[in-house]
Amino acid sequence: MFFLTTAIDYTNGSPHIGHAYEKVLADVIARYHRLAGEEVYFLTGVDQHGQKVQQTAEKEGVSPAEYVATVTARFSSLWEKIGVEYDGWAETVDPRHKTCVSAILTDLHARDQIYKKSYKGFYSVRQEQFLTDRDRNEAGEFGAEWGEVTEIEEENYYFKLSEHTPWLRDFLEKSDDTILPAFRKAELVNALEKNTGADLCISRPKDRLTWGIALPFDDDFVTYVWFDALINYISFIGYSPDPTLPEFESIWTNRPVHIIGKDILVPAHGIYWLAMLHAIGFTDEKMPQLLVHGWWNRSGEKMSKSLGNIVDPMELADTFGVDALRYYLVRDIHTGKDSNFDVERLVMLFNTELANELGNLCNRALNMSVRYTEGVISPGGPLTPDDTALQQSLIDNTAAYRKAMDNHEVSMALEAINRHVVHCNQYVDRLKPWELNKNLESKGRLATVLHHLAESVAHCAVLLSPVLPDAAAKLADQVKLPKLTELKLEDLKWGLIPDGHEIVKPSPVFPRIEIKAEE
Ligand code: MSP
Numbered sequence: 001m002f003f004l005t006t007a008i009d010y011t012n013g014s015p016h017i018g019h020a021y022e023k024v025l026a027d028v029i030a031r032y033h034r035l036a037g038e039e040v041y042f043l044t045g046v047d048q049h050g051q052k053v054q055q056t057a058e059k060e061g062v063s064p065a066e067y068v069a070t071v072t073a074r075f076s077s078l079w080e081k082i083g084v085e086y087d088g089w090a091e092t093v094d095p096r097h098k099t100c101v102s103a104i105l106t107d108l109h110a111r112d113q114i115y116k117k118s119y120k121g122f123y124s125v126r127q128e129q130f131l132t133d134r135d136r137n138e139a140g141e142f143g144a145e146w147g148e149v150t151e152i153e154e155e156n157y158y159f160k161l162s163e164h165t166p167w168l169r170d171f172l173e174k175s176d177d178t179i180l181p182a183f184r185k186a187e188l189v190n191a192l193e194k195n196t197g198a199d200l201c202i203s204r205p206k207d208r209l210t211w212g213i214a215l216p217f218d219d220d221f222v223t224y225v226w227f228d229a230l231i232n233y234i235s236f237i238g239y240s241p242d243p244t245l246p247e248f249e250s251i252w253t254n255r256p257v258h259i260i261g262k263d264i265l266v267p268a269h270g271i272y273w274l275a276m277l278h279a280i281g282f283t284d285e286k287m288p289q290l291l292v293h294g295w296w297n298r299s300g301e302k303m304s305k306s307l308g309n310i311v312d313p314m315e316l317a318d319t320f321g322v323d324a325l326r327y328y329l330v331r332d333i334h335t336g337k338d339s340n341f342d343v344e345r346l347v348m349l350f351n352t353e354l355a356n357e358l359g360n361l362c363n364r365a366l367n368m369s370v371r372y373t374e375g376v377i378s379p380g381g382p383l384t385p386d387d388t389a390l391q392q393s394l395i396d397n398t399a400a401y402r403k404a405m406d407n408h409e410v411s412m413a414l415e416a417i418n419r420h421v422v423h424c425n426q427y428v429d430r431l432k433p434w435e436l437n438k439n440l441e442s443k444g445r446l447a448t449v450l451h452h453l454a455e456s457v458a459h460c461a462v463l464l465s466p467v468l469p470d471a472a473a474k475l476a477d478q479v480k481l482p483k484l485t486e487l488k489l490e491d492l493k494w495g496l497i498p499d500g501h502e503i504v505k506p507s508p509v510f511p512r513i514e515i516k517a518e519e
Helices: 017-035 051-060 064-081 095-110 165-174 182-194 225-230 246-251 262-279 313-320 322-331 343-373 385-406 410-431 440-464 469-478
Strands: 002-006 040-047 088-091 114-124 129-131 149-159 203-205 218-223 257-261 289-293
Touching: 002 017, 017 040, 017 064, 017 257, 017 289, 017 313, 017 322, 017 410, 040 064, 051 064, 064 313, 095 114, 095 225, 149 203, 149 218, 149 262, 165 182, 165 262, 182 262, 218 225, 225 262, 257 262, 262 289, 313 322, 313 343, 322 343, 322 410, 322 469, 343 410, 343 440, 343 469, 385 410, 385 440, 410 440, 440 469
Parallel strands: 002 040, 002 257, 040 088, 257 289
Antiparallel strands: 114 129, 114 149, 203 218
16 A cells, blocks of 8 residues: 555635645655555545634634635545545544544553643744744744744643653664655754754643643543644554554555654654554554655745735646646756745646647647548558657656655656657657658658557556546546556556557647736
8 A cells, every 4th residue: 555645734714726736746645556556545634623713713703613714625626626536534523533542642642742831932823833042043032933922831731852862863863764755864964963862742631722732641631633633644544552443554554654744844844743553552653754845935935824925726726727837846946955936837838849849749749640641540561760769768767757756756757758758759750740741652651650650649648647637537537548447657658559549639638828917
């Protein structure tokens, strides 16, 4: 089983393109692994508890439950609109999740992994955490990013994180594939070096926060939102401390891939989550791999409500179409790195790579087949060096695509498809099928050329299907490629299109996006 998850989105506001990118990336990876013949389970969802949600709901004059229901619907309807298809949906207010969190807390408490102590310190309401001197800026103050900071003293429950950090250091040192891409590992290792024996506060007193999961051993407290949220990765697939359930065992078969943004590697996933899993008995072989992606920014700046520079993915999908949005989100960023959102590049990439190159190839190839050979595709005569070069381009670029996708580098995989499409268009320009059609003796050659083009369109449709499933289905339909959804990567051999296959006049799959000049 290939089990992958994304971060669960915080239900405090509306989804933006950063959220959409992560979900589309996960959807593409899930679809690719299905295409590779693997069984896949894709879990995503929403993170609904915590102080910020409680405060926003209060401001809006509704209950937190009503508030999160409204925001949750914004996320789920976006996923439906842009074709993000998951197998499991996690909502942290779900009783199934609450039961699991309680059971884990009870178990850790009984095993002395959780203790109570009093702590006096500076608390950031916005970030819902106590701050340390390390959080002060160069002027020795807590910066504006922490919002209101007040000194408080209170009793809380702590998870013995420090008992697990020696194991974590050792585990990370031995393991080269836990943090992906590898360059992100240094940041985590540095943070661990600085972490000298601190434990993790996992409770919030109810007089401050009620919107959370009550501690099973002390009803005056609720669970810290991160401790609650991280457990979604196991609660929604049937984990229970004793005994583990068959559903869980069938999904978490080896090392799942957790897709997260760079901001939540340290400390949440890289330290807290791995330590929590270790504390509840997960072995090294079962530890997740953390695929850490970069951020979509605007003109180099973080997107935020306060800066008013948020990009709404729903609006983009309505204006430019789902294909253009999905394509752009995984095409114009390298997994792990940041990128700047730029609507002009969205339009440009769609128009050049999809409308002009692939769309053009498909239209030309199929129109000429309809016109010159009555839509009948047949291999024709002997192969020339041009044909074998085209077949080699397909072999090489399919291999490059697979290598890139296996490394979760979707942008590079799309580049490989484009290289082959460009090769095909140059093949058309060089071999001029319209000239070949003029002479009876070159009809065999014409058939071969058109066959190479139709075959290429069929392969490209399959390779593109994880990123653009609907467009790929249309392309496959136009070359009458049977059962696109049942095809696997290993079926991608020359000869997808049977001899004598008939096609009909194509209609454009990627109509150019025309931007109307402002009146
Ligand atoms: N609720 C927590 C995650 C809990 S996981 C157990 C959270 N939520 S979030 O809504 O703030 O972010 C959800 C995901 O979106 C995170 O992986 C985050 O990195 C990602 N992104 C948020 N803004 C982003 C961009 N501007 N660009 C790309 N991804 C970004 O963190």
